[in-house]
Amino acid sequence: MLIISSIILSVQNLCKTFSSHGDDFKAVDNISFDIHAGEIVSLLGPNGAGKTTTVSMVGGYLIPTSGQVIINGVNRYQDKFDSKVGIVLGGELGFYGRASAIDNLLFFSDLARVPRKNQRTEVARVLELVELTNVSNKKVQFFSRGMKQRLHIARALLGNPPLLLLDEPTTGLDVEISAEIHRIIKQLASQGVAILLTSHTMSEIESLADQVLLIGAGKIFSAGTVTELIKQSDIHHIDRPATLEESYLAIAPKLRRP
Template sequence: MNNILQVKHLKETYKDKKQEFQALDDVSFTIDQGEILALLGPNGAGKTTIVSIIGGYLIPTSGHVILNGQDITTARKRPNIGVSFGGDLGFYRNATAKQNLQFFADLAKVPFRKQNKEIERVLSIVDLLNVANKKVGEFSKGMTQRLHIARSLLNNPNLLLLDEPTSGLDVEIAQSVQKTIKNLSDSGISILLTSHTMSEVEKLAKRIVILGAGKVFFTGTINAVFGLAEKEINQKPKNLEEAYLALAPKLRRK
């Protein structure tokens, strides 16, 4: 398959007057067209830093981000990438879903004459077209999360960065968001997913990258990580959560 995204030897170092902190240390991985790749690791492992670098919010200390064959490491504009950090913030609660997306369509440089059609398209994808004129403050958490995804789809990107897309949602609502993510992947959009919900990762992702202390600890299929965990606990893990917990002690910063 074709690599939509190549992350090559990323390093990110934070410095202050007293010390130096290595947030990322030689991180490399790829994402294929239509693939859902999950990025796992404990808090502080570097997941959000990677999303910020790929999304263009942070320029790495060194390394490269290559999208569709072009080096975009220092590019300010990245129209082919959609980013969703989720949560309750990020929208004007007293404005409707459509009004919010009109604002973000302007920021995304969607031509004015095409905005209504584009907004209808993204709302339809996330099954919110019927509430386009409802105030966001009246939305449920699941609806708000799907609106975040709709916003990330403006300008029709071919790569989505989804940071904890179902965090704080109950099981039923989370499943509706997961269905949306799966449908986007099936349509050919590549997705980088960060999540602490292992059952979600097991359901959605074809491959996973596990980070530990800013480094890539593992890259491969879920079956392969089961084999790695089996060596630690001398039995085959029942699921990804059990496999991850078996490996967790090796992922901590020293």
């Protein structure tokens, strides 16, 4: 049976040029891709390739120089845009340390435009999804980094957005906590959430990504599944298949800015 899922995010010919002192710098140069419901797409490329700039334009933090960001059929920068997008930038900041997880999320529920009467139920739902229900009354200042990262994901899920943007979601987290975050991300995708992920961690991309976009100097260099990208790199071993890291290292010099 052929299953066709709907396109949640369509990025079309997206460009961002930064100008300073009369010089123009093309951080993102004509990028196009789609993400369907339930799909995890990963941006992979060297530092400065344009990944965060792309995520920021999709998330509404940065206005594109040209091109389109269409979410659930609505053009983010042209139409009256009211789709929800969950964004996880992560890190130690972003919450009121002296307030509980519940109170923090109740505050963010207002920003996510969750109706007042539904807020407590919604906060309980997202805390359950990231398995923080048992510490929901604890002050956030006593949370570990992994717990804070899960709380960032919970915040992004308020209002049930169809699209989740995850910028390096496990940077600085240990293997066990990263695996737990991966499990949550997979569960969200299985529930139909479209996910755009940036990562430098090959095992994370291998474990999560349905599609990988290799990005260098602001352009998409190639795209495909992990298996397809490994095939494209044409690395062969007698006794085992090539890894994504080996394939990436073979291509990496071509991804650098001139």
